[in-house]
Amino acid sequence: MNSFFKIDDKLIALANKAESECKDAFAHIDEVAQYNGMKVLAAFTQNNVSETALHGTTGYGYNDLGRETLDKVYAQAFGGEDALVRHNFVNGTHTLSVALFGVLRPKDKLLMLCGAPYDTLEEIIGKRGEKGSGSLMDFGIEYEEVELLKNGMPDLERISERVKDAKVAYIQRSRGYSTRPSYTVDDIEKMIKTVKESNPNAIVMVDNCYGEFVEKKEPLDVGADLIMGSLIKNPGGAIASTGGYIAGRKDLIELCANRLTCIGMGKEIGATLNQNREMFLGFFLAPEIVSAALKTSEFACRLLSLLGFESLPKAGEKRADIIASVMFKNEKTLTSFIRGIQKGAPIDSYVTPEGWDMPGYDSKVIMAAGAFTMGASIELSCDAPIREPYAAWLQGGITYPTGKAGVLLAVQNMIDEGEISL
Numbered sequence: 001m002n003s004f005f006k007i008d009d010k011l012i013a014l015a016n017k018a019e020s021e022c023k024d025a026f027a028h029i030d031e032v033a034q035y036n037g038m039k040v041l042a043a044f045t046q047n048n049v050s051e052t053a054l055h056g057t058t059g060y061g062y063n064d065l066g067r068e069t070l071d072k073v074y075a076q077a078f079g080g081e082d083a084l085v086r087h088n089f090v091n092g093t094h095t096l097s098v099a100l101f102g103v104l105r106p107k108d109k110l111l112m113l114c115g116a117p118y119d120t121l122e123e124i125i126g127k128r129g130e131k132g133s134g135s136l137m138d139f140g141i142e143y144e145e146v147e148l149l150k151n152g153m154p155d156l157e158r159i160s161e162r163v164k165d166a167k168v169a170y171i172q173r174s175r176g177y178s179t180r181p182s183y184t185v186d187d188i189e190k191m192i193k194t195v196k197e198s199n200p201n202a203i204v205m206v207d208n209c210y211g212e213f214v215e216k217k218e219p220l221d222v223g224a225d226l227i228m229g230s231l232i233k234n235p236g237g238a239i240a241s242t243g244g245y246i247a248g249r250k251d252l253i254e255l256c257a258n259r260l261t262c263i264g265m266g267k268e269i270g271a272t273l274n275q276n277r278e279m280f281l282g283f284f285l286a287p288e289i290v291s292a293a294l295k296t297s298e299f300a301c302r303l304l305s306l307l308g309f310e311s312l313p314k315a316g317e318k319r320a321d322i323i324a325s326v327m328f329k330n331e332k333t334l335t336s337f338i339r340g341i342q343k344g345a346p347i348d349s350y351v352t353p354e355g356w357d358m359p360g361y362d363s364k365v366i367m368a369a370g371a372f373t374m375g376a377s378i379e380l381s382c383d384a385p386i387r388e389p390y391a392a393w394l395q396g397g398i399t400y401p402t403g404k405a406g407v408l409l410a411v412q413n414m415i416d417e418g419e420i421s422l
């Protein structure tokens, strides 16, 4: 390492110790990647992905073989009847918005099972923002949240009670900018069982962002009706330039397609331009890319815990997503770590991150993002709302060697700026 970057010998010794403590976790990550790699390969071969499918269409995009086949590949790998995988989804939030507006009708009730949802959903729902903007509440949709238990887990008893008259029961797998645990597929299964026992007609939607391929099962395998996510996170495999997906029940996917394009046209149109090859290749690589991100995260949690910083999840804990949040206790230490991550980015390593008012978020956010795809958080990246408890959300790393190097450079930056000493 020292021949390429200036890293203290003491830090290298500590990193070696951290890495040796990751052995069991890494073995588990490899096993899951092997399973999911086979699962994705089977979805390719059994749906006859052909060379022609890699090329796209222009104009209306009728009979786009790539688009139609990619939907089948996603559906099979994620355990759904159908899927809607499109570069036209502008981000993950857009997939959530399309699913909610696609399925809900006036007077329907939307019930959040896991407390307050991800920040960017607030304006879509109408909890925040201007009346008349066209939110779900503007359209007469009822909205309720079930508060989490003190330990951050869902309150199954109250869910059972309040889901009785709900049209949609909504679960968020990853924690977003909160400090609750992310939910494993087992946790999600318990919530779904509770919902379906109390109200078999309730439609269960899962915000699957950052969870794809972390475990052998996905939420559709345990009874969810729809899952949604972003292609510049896990399933795009760092290759997709933009986009998102919705997968699940066929009738619901049709409603979502009507909302994304037009009623009467649904899934049958939409030129893919030159995006098919990227989306196929990214999905093919995704299990392996996710394993690199998980190893980077595990290594970071180990190393930072040896330095006295707490993380969520703790090193060695069962993972539900690729995210770790690390508590840095004050703004200066937090900023020093984030700027260090930027120094290890392959792109824009020389820039200095500053906090800014990011659209959709209600406090300033600082982020290290030096990625091949703008904002891609499957690539090593770190972001933090500048507020208590000064936690940094660390995610990504598309190869373990470079992810590990990025984490080491971040810690070295904290040493250089006097925030820690070894």
Ligand SMILES: *Cc1c(COP(=O)(O)O)cnc(C)c1O
Pocket: 091, 092, 093, 094, 118, 120, 172, 173, 174, 175, 176, 207, 209, 210, 230
């Ligand atoms: C990333 C994320 C989203 C979507 O965010 P976009 O920036 O719109 O892609 C939604 N929910 C959760 C929990 C997330 O982590």
